Amino acid sequence: NQYYVPIKVDREERPDIDHIYMNVCQALTGHGGWPLTIFMTPDQKPFFAGTYFPRNDRMGMQGLITILETLQDAWQSKRNLLLESSQQILEHISKESESGYAEITEDIFDTAFREFQRHFDATFGGFGHAPKFPTPHNLMFLLRYWKRNKEPQALLMVEKTLDAMYKGGIYDHIGFGFCRYSTDKKWLVPHFEKMLYDNALLAMAYLEAYQATHKEKYGIIARDVLTYVLRDMTSPEGGFYSAEDADSEGEEGKFYLWTPDEVSQVLGEEAGRAFCLNYDINHKGNFEGRSIPNLINNHLPFEALKELQASGEKLFAHREKRIHPFKDDKILTGWNGLMIGAMALAGRVLKDERFTNAAARAVSFIGSHLFNEEGRLLARYRDGEAKNPAFADDYAFLIHGLIELYETTYEPQYLKRALALTDQLMDLFWDIKQGGLYIYGNDSEALITRPKEIYDGATPSGNSVTALNLLRLARLTGNSSLEERAHQLFRAFSYELRRYPIGYSFALMALLFSLSKGQEVVLVSPRREEAEPFMNILHESFRPFTVSLFYRPGDGEMEALAPFLKAYGKEGERTKAYICEGFACQAPVTDKETFEKQLI
Secondary structure: OOOOOOOOOOOOOOHHHHHHHHHHHHHHHOOOOOOOEEEEOOOOOEEEEEOOOOOOOEOOEOOHHHHHHHHHHHHHHOHHHHHHHHHHHHHHHHHHOOOOOOOOOOHHHHHHHHHHHHHEOOOOOOEOOOOEOOOHHHHHHHHHHHHHHOOHHHHHHHHHHHHHHHHOOOEOOOOOOEOOEEOOOOOOOEEOOEEHHHHHHHHHHHHHHHHHHOOHHHHHHHHHHHHHHHHHOEOOOOOEOOEEOOEEOOEEOHHHOEOHHHHHHHHOHHHHHHHHHHOOOOOOOOEOOEEOOOOOOOOOOHHHHHHHHHHHHHHHHHHOOOOOOOEEOOEEHHHHHHHHHHHHHHHHHOOOHHHHHHHHHHHHHHHHHOEOOOOOEEEEEEOOEEEEEOOHHHHHHHHHHHHHHHHHHOOHHHHHHHHHHHHHHHHHHEOOOOOOEEOOOOOOOOOOOOOEOOOOOOOOOHHHHHHHHHHHHHHHHOOHHHHHHHHHHHHHOHHHHHHOHHHOHHHHHHHHHHHOOOEEEEEEOOOHHHHHHHHHHHHHOOOOOEEEEEEOOOOHHHHHHOHHHHHOOOOOOOOEEEEEEOOEEOOOEOOHHHHHHHOO
């Protein structure tokens, strides 16, 4: 402390800082990771980086104390060399952020599909080797590829992975929800931390699989995941909390582990034996002498497990008496946007108003607590305090959630908010020279570089999600300038997309939306309830390239948002459905059977 000012940064609160200095670490060491350790000059210029350092020297590895002393000596005796090194690092990462242009053709989707095939684990599902991460947007891309190309292998990979993740220990079979990742290839032993964003994206993937296959199990799993979020991860005011820790009482996973004796004490001998047999709970254990409930070797059909539901509820009630893992109760705008999207999608697919209402409450919470006096969106809220200007991801994810909520409720306010936030996003983040969105806004704290990112990692990038948002909003409103902005974004990142398409699965989802045959459906009726049978038909199947609007003739608010609606319908007429492609519409239909036949 005599020579240094130590600063600890929460990378969830300041993803801009984390992104920049992670690039520094990768440039200096060839790899990255957390915890990230950076040494920099007083004007933020880095000259040394690493990930984890032990306190003291250990097994040939320099400890943090030794590094601090060595760098202090160098700062006194070789400062010019350190400053020169720092400048070279800055020039390197600034140059790396400049991307070229490459023509994107439709074979990019086939290339990505073949890469997913190559990495697919046909035995245990998922992609690559341990540790295995869910990365739901990879599955969402494959579902769209299947829909467009009628490729059965794409759907097989999705179903195998969704089934394997649900059966594994990464899924909490007692209290629901998914953990962050699996440490092994079977999805058995998780890192027990539960993240809001994982559960939002996974719920979306299971819901889309339910629409695509009409297999009830996927809808049930999604419902249970979101039930967990409503029960354990929702604040009294309606915002969604960020995460639950892996540890309790100083031990990773202790909260989630069981022994056969404890199960039998709760359920009784016979019911306990049946539950343990089905969920792999035995005296040997599968994690440090105790057992993570799982279904990996259970080949009973999903429906047969319903008989154990009452036992699971009793075990959950018993588990609630244990000391819970710490809950990270900060409310992040971006992650809330993802969960709003998942809840809204669940509301319309499962026809469950609990989820629609939860999405609407969260939007209301953000509107009341996460805008400053100037109307600028903020990034995080906790204990009555909102702070940090929101980042591009925050805007993108929230806009995505608002679009989903509009297509569930058809309330104009959500479409209006999505458009207003899109305007603010473009004003604050758009790169006027080369296109694409910077990570932080032009009104935020200036850092040593101003990076842009489209890589879709644990969460999709703000640029990828924005591309899809712009395309959907263009079709919903008839505003072609929004579509053109999306194509500018694709051009800005075309080199990265072309070079490694598998790393940009959400961006590919947006490209598929742009290049696939889609429909705009306009439901015109004086009363919403009369149009609901048409809405139900529209929402019961997987239609990722379709957007839909509901219009009450004479509704000035909707006409202001989508001026082309003025041409549709007159007061007092019965429900009509217009099915359009590229805003060229077929004759309206008034019966459900014809409507369903004309949908793609």
